Amino acid sequence: MPSATPAPKTIQQCVAARKGGPFQMTTTQYPVPGPDEICIRNRAVALNPLDWKNLHQGMMVESWPCIFGIDTAGVVEVTGKNVTGIKAGDAVMSLAGHGGRAGAFQDVTTVPANYACRKPAAWTFEQAATVPLCYLTAVSAIIKGLGVPLPHLREAPKNNEPNLDDLTSPITTTKQPELPKQPVELTSVLILGGSSGVGASAVQLLRHALPELVIITTNSPEHNDRVTQLGATACVDRTLGGAQLVKAIKQASPNAKGVDAIIDAVAGALDGNGAVFDSFRDDGPKLYSHVMTGAKVNVPNGVKGATVYGRMAFQVEGGEAAMARLFDLVDAGKFKLPLEVEVVGKGLDVIGSGLDKLKAGVSGKKLVVSL
Ligand SMILES: NC(=O)c1ccc[n+]([C@@H]2O[C@H](COP(=O)([O-])OP(=O)(O)OC[C@H]3O[C@@H](n4cnc5c(N)ncnc54)[C@H](OP(=O)(O)O)[C@@H]3O)[C@@H](O)[C@H]2O)c1
Structure with a gap:
């Protein structure tokens, strides 16, 4: 059911203005989801190697400025008119995407509904945020x-x-x-x-x-x-x-x-x-x-x-429901949190230093920023 949740009019974004950074904080209008999309209020975002490769090497960047961040966990605020299985107020974990409104490094991320699934109750937002990209890969x-x-x-x-x-x-x-x-x-x-x-x-x-x-x-x-x-x-x-x-x-x-x-x-x-x-x-x-x-x-x-x-x-047979199936696997005790999680700080403004730490090398853990 489409959500009637009143949403704030603006959100903060952590934007990489150019290759190598630095990040800048900008304010933009609250996004409007497409019919099959959801808007997630991010509570934690994972830092992935691809994020610093995008920042420093422009690995998958089509144009600058760019909003990175591929993994998030948060609370759904608005849903598109075709979305029925996820509703406003649900805690979810989700793949994100870089470029604009799909990037995770902002207050609210807008993605296709099947990029997300319910957050397992036993996982914190910080833990859940580290899972979607690694699992899908x-x-x-x-x-x-x-x-x-x-x-x-x-x-x-x-x-x-x-x-x-x-x-x-x-x-x-x-x-x-x-x-x-x-x-x-x-x-x-x-x-x-x-x-x-x-x-x-x-x-x-x-x-x-x-x-x-x-x-x-x-x-x-x-x-x-x-x-x-x-x-x-x-x-x-x-x-x-x-x-x-x-x-x-x-x-x-x-x-x-x-x-x-x-x-x-x-x-x-x-x-x-x-x-x-x-x-x-x-x-x-x-x-x-x-x-x-x-x-x-x-x-x-x-x-x-x-x-x-x-x-x-998402392209393999059954893959369109890969995230929903992840929830089931976790629920059945067949998929555990892959790695330990280290929270590097709170707020969009610590993402830059967190990526520096990741680029310097981590061992057996995922770095996360709380929001
Ligand atoms: N294209 C995509 O869609 C996609 C998606 C996800 C990931 N990736 C890429 O896949 C890679 C892994 O990503 P991730 O998030 O899983 O990384 P990660 O968790 O940050 O990987 C860190 C771990 O890599 C291990 N490691 C590094 N070099 C190694 C080597 N030569 N042999 C064995 N282990 C080694 C380290 O092991 P020890 O500490 O035990 O030594 C460390 O624990 C990255 O390059 C990332 O960019 C690509």
Whole structure:
């Protein structure tokens, strides 16, 4: 039902005026949602590597000034006339987008309703804000990069999600997705970057989809406990490098023969000039699912490479409801908060210093700004 909530007339935005910054605070009119959109009053926004890459490298920036921020959690204030499953007052977590009104780094973000789902009650706004992009990217990496279907995208809708039948968005479909006729049969997957947000999400989704799968990750040893609790079979010290890294990965793989597939969440294949490609099983499918990081990885002959990104998750069968299905997974205890969360401060004006901290490097945690 469209909301009648009276909204303030103006909002504050944190705007990157030009490449490299600085950010400036500006005031603009309160947005009007499209028929399938919602306006979210942001309570917390996550800081993602893509944000500082956009700021300093203009990685995905079409024009300046630009509003960044890809992840948010907050409270819905206004809904478009076609939106039925989410209403004003709902606490949600949502993918955002950069550029203008869809960016997260402002008071109110306007996105398609299916970018959002209810915030799990057990998660704070700060925790919830760290999840959508990493989860959606992991979905893409598994389905588009490895050809492995994810069962949670096929499960029957619960009552707690947008009514997708009522949306008129071109990405909406009312059909239940079909699994591929012959899903790729994998016995082992290596995840480069098991303690990254994307990697820790992929571990959980793969474990749920393929309970018997051998999942090996690379990460710093201090994160082994957390990554194995999320579902990894074995963790390999990512600092080993080159031949030592490959040896350790092979030792952890079935019959020490190597892995069937790799999800590279962190451009880890660049370490040791691509040595990690020697971790493949000789007679295996040799799939390489490469999360788009901005770094170029040369994929050797004989390896089937695919580059993936977060928004791709909405394009897979069942993916239009990927966020609603995330709520169900969390609710069923099958998807846990991937990483610890560090709140770097409160207010739009701390986003710049927070991104500086992120660019300097983080280990096994997501940085968040409270609003
Ligand atoms: N295009 C898209 O749609 C999209 C979406 C999401 C993410 N991304 C990209 O994907 C990458 C990961 O994003 P994220 O948010 O998941 O990152 P993140 O959580 O900030 O990643 C930090 C973690 O990466 C690990 N790491 C870094 N280099 C590594 C290496 N060579 N081998 C193994 N682990 C390594 C570190 O592990 P340890 O501390 O354990 O050493 C650290 O814990 C970023 O480059 C991001 O830009 C792209």
